[in-house]
Amino acid sequence: MTLLSRALRVIPVALLRLLVATLVREANYDHDYRYQVASQYDFIIVGGGTAGSVMAERLAEVEGWRVLLLEAGGEQPPESYVPAFNTFLFQSDADWNFYTTPQTHSLRFFKNNAIPYPRGRTIGGSSSINSMIYVRGNRRDFDNWEALGNPGWNYDSVLKYFKKSEDYRGVYTTKTAKYHGKGGPLTVENKRWSTPVAKAFVKAGQQLGYPVVDPNGPEQIGFSMIDVTLRNGRRWSAADAYLRPASQARPNLHVVLNAHVTHILFDEKNAVGVRFEKEGKERSVLANREVVLSAGAVGSPHLLLLSGVGPAAHLYQHNIPVVEDVPGVGQNLQDHPVVGGLVWTVPRGSSFNTTLLANPKNVYNFIHNAEGPLTSPVGTEGNAWVPSAEGDPNWPELQLAMVSGTPAQDFGLLSVQVLGYKKEEYYDHFQDILGQEGFILAPLLTRALSRGDITLASSNPHHQPLINPNFLSHPDDVSALVRGIKLALKVGEAPALRVEHSAKYHSKPLRGCEHETAYTDAYWECFIRHLASSSYHTAGTCKMGPASDPLAVVDHRLRLRGVSGLRVVDASVMPLVVSGNTNAATIMIAEKAADLLKEDWGIPITSL
Template sequence: MTILGLQRGVSWLVLKIASIAILAKLTKDQFLSVNTNIDAEYDFIVVGGGSAGSVVASRLSEVAEWRVLLLEAGGEPPLQTYVPGFAPLLIGTQVDWAYRIEPQTYCHRGYEGDSFFLPSGRVLGGGSSINWMLYVRGNRRDFNNWEAMGNPTWGYRHVLPFFKKSENYSGHGRANYRGRGGPVKVERQPWMLPIARGILKAAKLLGYSHIDYNGPEQIGFSVPDLSTSNGRRSSTAHSYLSPASTRPNLHILTNAFVTQIMFNNDKKAVGVRFIHDGQEKSVGAVKEVVLSTGAIRSPQLLMVSGVGPAWHLKQHKIPVLHDLEGVGENFQDHIMTMGLTWSIDRGAVSFASYFWPSAISKYTSQGTGPWTMPAGISVLGWTKAENGDDPLWPDVQYIASSLTLVTEYGTTLGSSLGFKKNVFRNYFYSVMGRIGFTILPSLTRPKSRGTIRLRSSLPQDPPVVDPNYFSHNDDVTTMVRGIRFALKLGNSSILKKKYGAKLLKKPLPGCEKIVYNSDAYWACFARSYASTNYHPVGTCKMGPSTDPKAVVDHTLRVYGVSGLRVVDASIMPLVTTGNTNAPTIMIGEKAAHMIKRAWSRKVTSRKRSSAQERRESGL
């Protein structure tokens, strides 16, 4: 075994020991009541207990006379999901669907098979139970643009109340923007390293202030807001489902894999089929089925149920219930460039310091310390857009981490992300195990579009996921601009003088024949080391009936059928300018509100009709 291999082995063993030590001192925040026996019929069936589905199920069950069933393919969140520092370790585990994208034509050249894992939560809470907990609402222009695209009531003034309703913010912020007392606990990153302060000062020297990016404007840099409380994850499973799970009208069935949406002869959704305990079962829905299984699974379930592009369904011999062209189209994802690495002499923590008894004790007893940082993320920022009509609608986000891909000798981040091992080791060897930081530029408004297609007619087969990253050349141009700003930030005089910051300048294998630091070199670097930012959206696009790619209307009802809505990130017509979990929760809140209003009007209408009939009959 090589010295590097020995270091990796020892690091992994120490990590496992620390995990055991931390988990031994944790207990679940709340008891989550799940069901083993369910009824034959409910008013509403919510398929998928993720970031949006948990919200919808909880809110609909607030109406005592409505019977609500939540079906989740995964189980309850295990204890390790509570700890932000464990987030990278959840990729590819039993709580992750572990989708793998198709080999990419225009990027991912530094990854095995030119491909990449695309995590998606298979657990109550969905993505909110396995993500990196960055609470980012997006830019107000995102939602105003949604409305301008033909989606009334989705402008910023309409969605802001639902952001506030969902949030319980413990920091300082303007009351007309931040929520207090909502289910999801949000706090400013509870532990701050000196290097994070240095990066914020460097950003200020470049003209960017320290801001509340969840306030009225987004341009600037900040310590992250996290969906945590005292350093522990606040998923929608904990914040919405746990309090609601004891209601007698809400049933939650875990490990229930939904295989099909059932329709009657009038094309109304009347229930679902699913597999539980190895048996095929079905359950009926009187009012509606709500599909909340995410941007990958929701279009797949629609298509295997006969709703989607007719040409594609016929390829797999699926009877066409309704020809809906847009299902599986419009795939969007934020893509970020990995690998921009600086070593430093001071200001960050070493990998070994994570496992000192004081660090473990600090986390388990005080909710602070390095374990509160998901992947070491310390600073978020957005710079002004240089192309387009509005410079305050940024096209690049910056994520600064006080770890590098090899601070921990590549035992977690490096190994879980699927880099080509020879390229990875060759490039990072000189900084292996050293303290440092990395800055990841991420495209916030990419122009590339991908697709979700069926692999077969079997719902158990994972779909064909092709993000088509960097297929639009403007995305590469914008990424190179983002890389150049990241270099300015990391190479700033304050970081060099105070922390000894030194950029890893070794040419990346595969790009070494291109002039270093040229635009062409950084384009090659991005095409090699760009990766998903885990934000797939758009595959069941919300839009007016005149939009041929629209799948749902502005009330999230699926076109061409009745009794069926899609409520998750797949309905976003365009991805938001930042991490997508907070807007997905907002979508759940707004959808629940719309469903309640729709059915309340129907009840009122029926009551009025009955009263009118009685008057007309002389009763």
């Protein structure tokens, strides 16, 4: 990162942080037990992110249990509470600042054929830095989890946990009411402010014959505006929903921030505690009952590998003593590859413009009325799912995201760094539309067939793991995304966008694909291999599955295979990533996991 680009990242964030701290006063939570850590607890939870926040609250409900939660990051940054500042949280001190490895089959438009890979390093984890989109997935995702050998994970069984977690404050109909929960910790709202083109996107879907749907209702096929995890127009992370109330009300829960867990401690094949670093000092703490690993789909496999649980040959390479040979640890990495380069320009006032965020009227409206553009995350405003071309038509292979804004609008000042573009490629392709308002229609592959992995760069816990999504290594993924591009172009041509908002597709041929005839399947394949990137929906790296599955890491009760006293609870256990954003499903997994753990320790479960 150059000195100028670093300044362009740091200075705006510092100013935003000062503004928010001055004008938007959030509750001050002093729940860091750094000076009171006991030598042992009943349960130790590693990671205070989405799943860890849920687990901490639910386990601490049992008064006789002492629970310790260790989070590598610090407090949620003040600017995270302003939904429109979400893009400033990537590559900040609240982010692990991971990068992928250089990719062979994709990312040709990106520097070193690699991209930044944001993961939350703060209380609340990625729920504190994400775009706050609440999408559960398709009911067939969960029915398939059970069909893969995981009893109790079908849709009818997990729906109650989605509802248990949710305090839905949006609009629903008599048809969709029974799919939503009221009074749960996680507040979910309809988007409070939308651009004109976002509303036109939904209208375009209707013009093409698709229904307007509740994205978390009985079926997924159709167009919709997004629901968001906000409360009164401000971000409502998993830490806000679960952890902070629990840490104030439950003296049996201790939370320690800036505590980097470096190893899980084993006695033979029994997990007995963890070793962590804080303020330059290393210490160990023991778990009388279980260690719960909720470090995320990157962090959980990384910590298991560092601790001697994983593919034996890989551990031997790094001189790590093998506790248990579990071949699936770090394997089965899944994500949602998304094509973010399909750009339309529109007249000023139709889409998002950064000047909206500095308008004093909008700032006042946010602070005093919880209204206006500052209440809305910058990025995706609407989603669509259409019938699959192959297989069950109601289990969509594609999600189409409507993004209000383009990489060209900021002249590359921040977008090049945040997204990881090659500067020369960026300016060549977008130079004609720099600074213009516009939108993106981004096809996202919901069930990619490509599989990547998380492996060790070294045995040093401070070295980042090697994150290889292996994007587009399976040719069928490219074919599906070609279908997605054709859908996006069709939506962009609908009268609601083309006529009513004068939307114009940025049709400049992509450099590097000139050898293909424009807009043929071969051209779009080339376009995809250059511009398809990540949705940051990492999953699957500690796969849940039966003993007959050679890559299964945990069983259907999320207990680690081959050892005792250790469970994994986060998005890494998904055998197949859900057909949508992953945060809602991760919360559901943790809600269900808490009940599974309580059952295994003889605690009666209140029926839902």
